[in-house]
Amino acid sequence: MIGAVVIVGSSGEDGAERLLSSSTIQFEHGCVACIELLGRTVLGRTIEELLRGRVDSVAVIASSPFASAVIGHEQVGFFAAQDVWQKAWEKAKGFHAEAVIVVRLGAYVEFDPADLLQFHRDQGKAVTRAWSDDGSLDVWVVDPEIFAQNNGLVSCLGSEDPARYLVPGYVNRLESARDLRQLITDGLGARCHFRPQGTELRPGIWLGHGAEVERTARLVAPVYIGRASKIADQCLITRGSNVESNAKVDYGTVIEDSTVLSNTYVGIGLDLSHSIVDGDNLLHLQHGVSLKISDPVVLRPIRDNRVRSGVDGSFLASLKVRNVAMSSLPKKGQ
Amino acid sequence: MKQRISKGVKNMLTSGPVVVMQVPEQFNAGEVRNFMEELGPLLESHRPRIVLDCSQVRSIDSAGVEALLQCLEETLKRDGDLKLAALSPESEVILELMRVARVFEAYPTSDEAVRSFNALPVDAVSQEAPWYSAVFGDLRAVKEAS
Known part of the structure; x- marks a missing residue:
């Protein structure tokens, strides 16, 4: 055994x-x-x-x-x-x-x-x-x-x-937010076995069960839209972005090279790039800035009675701390 | 040389004809009202030239962004301009997120923003009626006649 x-x-x-x-x-x-x-x-x-x-x-x-x-x-x-x-x-x-x-x-x-x-x-x-x-x-x-x-x-x-x-x-190693984005792009690009869960609608465009994408929204491969998530009209999702389960991207928003974690609402007419968002927390990888957006029109967590898949609102807030005080622990046996 | 304006206006400096104003740390719906009240008289002046120093800003909400756009609109209507200075990374991220970053001219410091106004001296700009006034002046005359 x-x-x-x-x-x-x-x-x-x-x-x-x-x-x-x-x-x-x-x-x-x-x-x-x-x-x-x-x-x-x-x-x-x-x-x-x-x-x-x-x-x-x-x-x-x-x-x-x-x-x-x-x-x-x-x-x-x-x-x-x-x-x-x-x-x-x-x-x-x-x-x-x-x-x-x-x-x-x-x-x-x-x-x-x-x-x-x-x-x-x-x-x-x-x-x-x-x-x-x-x-x-x-x-x-x-x-x-x-x-x-x-x-x-x-x-x-x-x-x-x-x-x-x-x-x-x-x-x-998933030591930083950049590693997390790298894992997503590697998974979408089939460079590892971390493959998207769902149906490959067209080459590089993955949809989870129950995902809704409006007719005028554009998905440019590679992208992943998680289960029960919604992409509104005139949105553009591209460059290795992933919108995880039960998230909503509202009218006209562009999401590029970004990760939208589960149960997150992204508002109307926004330009989200090089970022990870989780509820009302935003981490911008290029600027190295972690923000809590107080305006619910822009970003907010979606309250869901179903069990969340392990995402907590404090995730990105703590990433900020990790980024500032990032120090790898001593390695043994090298 | 910069000089503080004393009457009823806080956090505002003049540098020649250019006014430099600090944007509050939390530029949200609550602060926007006070900010607009302070800036209001200046926006109504002839050819307002304003620099908004954003070095203190840590968060802006949609009301704050709306206020910035409103200020820009008012200054442009009066043939002036509004420029942003010392944008913190936080404000830069929010302006990019809300798709307005490219609308504003932004400079690393207030001094550079002020100097950018002086790049084209006021005297060099014709104070006479603009080129289109001849055309529209005639049109107005036609309209009045009708």
């Missing part, structure tokens, strides 16, 4: 930060892994890949309860905990598996779990860690035999010099 522990966030155990390869975009109630992008979260996609790659059981440990909204699979258990590392340690021991894969999100890493496990067996070491060209990644395989010699998952992962598995696939 193969078990996997997916950690969302990194609160808890001392020393975890030294172990982790990098810091990712964080917001008040979670991290970027739980935000719907091209119709699906990084968390959901990672779980799917694990299950496809011969993993029998997955435990998702998150510090925020909303992450449960993106999970709906019998092989997947969700556990909320303040100390995610402690909880992950308990779950890893509880699998009684021949090997445990540990993934800490939110970098987006495309790897074949079966290939990783085979490499781990071939190397004969107790711990294997995934690497990309630019450093270590937060993906490990651990032999349960070493659990007895350690008193926590962090010490377990850092206990010996691990075997290095070079990930042959696509990696996006």
